[in-house]
Amino acid sequence: AFCRNTNGCFPTRLIFYRDGVSEGQFENVLVEELASIQRACTALRPDYEPAITYIVVQKRHHIRFRPMNPRQRNVDPGTVVDTHVTHPREFDFYLCSQEGIQGTSKPAHYHVLYDDSNWTSDALQRFTFFLCHAYMRCPRSVSYPAPTYYAHLAAFRARDWVSDLDKPGVLLKGGRFCVHESQITGMYYL
Helix, strand or coil, X not given: CHHHHCCCCCCCEEEEEEECCXXXXXXXXXXXXXXXXXXXXXXXXXXXXXXXXXXXXXXXXXXXXXXXXXXXXXXXXXXXXXCCCCCCCCCEEEEECCCCCCCCCCCEEEEEEEECCCCCHHHHHHHHHHHCCCCCCCCCCCCCCHHHHHHHHHHHHHHHHHHCCCCCCCCEECCEECCCHHHXXXXXXC
16 A cells, blocks of 8 residues: 555665563564564565664663753753763663653663664654654653554554454454555554
């Protein structure tokens, strides 16, 4: 559907935000998933080799930042920390993208495991921050990029569909799930 609506053009860059990965799993996940992504691209078209950026988002950590002004309770949304508390040789950063409504804001920790798009750190951090404003269920910025939230919702929905397959009454058409025509070509917000 994407190719049909873009006259056969494919994206030149693919950016993945991956959640639920501990630091000990970085290498295995990167090797397996990056290879799968590259195989999927060549399956679409043998000469299709987009630039890929693969980022792991971590929310479970104990890092907090305090503003310089003691009157402020939290750092401002959009605050990025990419020195001193980050890895000395790897591309990682902390981004506090949301406003602290209650308590101390908790930044997300981003690890850029692979980047052949050659993003500058400022550009990737800004892009990531902008994606935190794209979540349709919330009128403000959220703590990590909207595609990550949507991936969670899609996974929960898929789990529910798969768990119901053995029950009578599940609608299948020719062995496939029925998808409404209006959802075939665009983003489907869950």
